[in-house]
Amino acid sequence: MVLSGVGDALGYRGGRWEYCTSGPQIHVELAELGGLEAITLEPPEWPVSDDTILHLATAEGLATGLEGEPLLQELAHRYVAAMGDMEGRKPGPTSILGTSQLRPGEPEGYRIPFNPTATGWGGATVGAAMRSLAIGLRYPHAWELPTLIRVSIESGRMTHHHPTGYLGALAVALFGALGARGEPPERWGAELLRVLPLAWDYVESAGVAVGENAAAWSFFGDAWHRYLESRGLLEGCGPPQMPSLSSPAERDAVYLGWALEGWPGRSGHDAPMVALEALLASGGCWEDLCNRGVLHGGDSDSTGTIAAGCWGLQEGLASVPPGLPCCLEHRGRLRDAAHRLHMLAWGRH
Template sequence: MDERYITAMVLSGVGDAMGFKGGRWEFNHNGEDIHEDLKQLGGIQKLHVKLMDWPVSDDTVLHIATAKALCTNKPIGDTLYMEFAHKYREGSLDMDGRSPGTTTMPNIGRFKLSDPKGYMVPFNARGVGCGAAMRAMCIGLRYPKPEQLKDLMTVAVESGRMTHNCPTGYLGSLASALFTSYAVQDKPIREWGVGLMDTLPKALNYIKEAGREVAENKLNWSYFTEQWTAYLQNRGLTDGQSDPTFPEPYGIKERDAFYKSVSFSGWGGASGHDAPMIAYDAFLGASDSWEELCHRGMIHGGDNDSTGVMAGCWYGVMHGFQGVPKINYKDLEYRDVLTDLGKELYKLTQKD
């Protein structure tokens, strides 16, 4: 399991860097064009993911920041949340060429680092982006056990709404962390979506108990649930007991069209609800094939670094480096940092 933690962190970075390609692939909304680029490069087996062509994006920088805060092992509450604030502020200084989010960065700038509650930002009904989800996988690594669900939920929600203080945004953080914990538990993948749906009412109860902007949160709550309900119905996964059903054909063009159809504003994977959804869809369809996962989860005409960072992490938890060409990860930017954080997160779980 300690090796799986390391692989989870490293392959999250690979999925990010691969989907990002220095912005060239992230901002190309035509998946067929990207796949043609990939073909010219020799396919997944030949991708040497390293600087300068393959930097990690803001996703990995802020995932590292989240993990570093968790590794301080501070108690859940304001002390831990301020640690997130400090680490996110540090991460915000490492954004040159990484295309940071337009919601994330202004809110990180609003943190009052000398105030014990300086991590709180105003409610924002437009804070629906994927910036909270893309950095939350390590929360599932830190709180992986079923009996730790409350801790996972609390930390995912509070760290998420530090920048994306809207349910569509911070519930993406919850989904990302929850699915990572399911991967650690070896929970069958077809059951993950139902598990999320069972957790959402608990998250709403937490919001009510926390007492911050309850009316605003309730008013904006339903979108995330409705979108996930529709997705699970589409895939035949509402009972969590059946294998998913995919349309035929479901190639590059069809996947792009589907990813766009579930998006908030036409860019699949750019929002809190659909980034984990598309990563989950890719993971369901890829089984244990790294190459197929890359084709579905990292190489598409949407926000592919943000879907890739999650899909890569989950693959690493469940399959390690099985089937992953060494050239994909051996020279990854921040590989050593990600490796050390994976080790440290695993050690913390052994102390709980």
């Protein structure tokens, strides 16, 4: 949880890097700062963005221990409340629209209409994915998969009611669960493809905008199939076939090929993809993880939130320069929510 905030604040840099389309430019500025070792992440230059505020809403809602409908109402309430802390944090237009449509406390007030523009064409869809790692921390066990599917889809479509959006939430939640129980990242993508039909079964059984969701369903899975095939990971067996992509310009070019609207990491399908790519290619090196998953042209705080959070599940804080987490905005809340989630997930096992 703490490293997800680190990835967010680092990739955001007060909006300067989130809205920079050039990875090479970001790396020039990073060198001028003295590199990662020289940075202390704290406001006002290094606040967390909307990503962490909404991730905290998810985590703290889950940490109440509520389940079923009461949990979904709680999450809706917390997403609405979180929008009151967005000064200087640049929330996405789809998140703003979605939360404005929520009616927590009313019957099914956590549901909003299907949004045909929330694809990445005309509306960013990463807002559901960036806040969902905590769902995997709450429901890490294989036998909890149906709950993880339900909570990630329902929480995702509270603001991003389009498969390209809420399936990003499912992907990140699933990666969190797999990482929490020690599954290597080489297996995560194949497991996602295995879970997608189960996700469709849930969407169909829930009976909400089934036709619209069906018509838009295939893009997400097709994009992930192409990516995993290109890395030799369709079967979930390593080692992955990773291109070196040693320069920021090379990485920008590849990420652009996965993106919608020329903005890498902005959509629910490609933000988890960039994060997984960084995990697979970094070889256990924190600096390389940041170079690949955080410091690139595009929506770098969203990919950073996911990539750094997943890194924490595998590696912890040992190799992270201490200036990055020590003064992080809301570090205490992130840590406390993580402890409560861990107790709920593992305390009885």
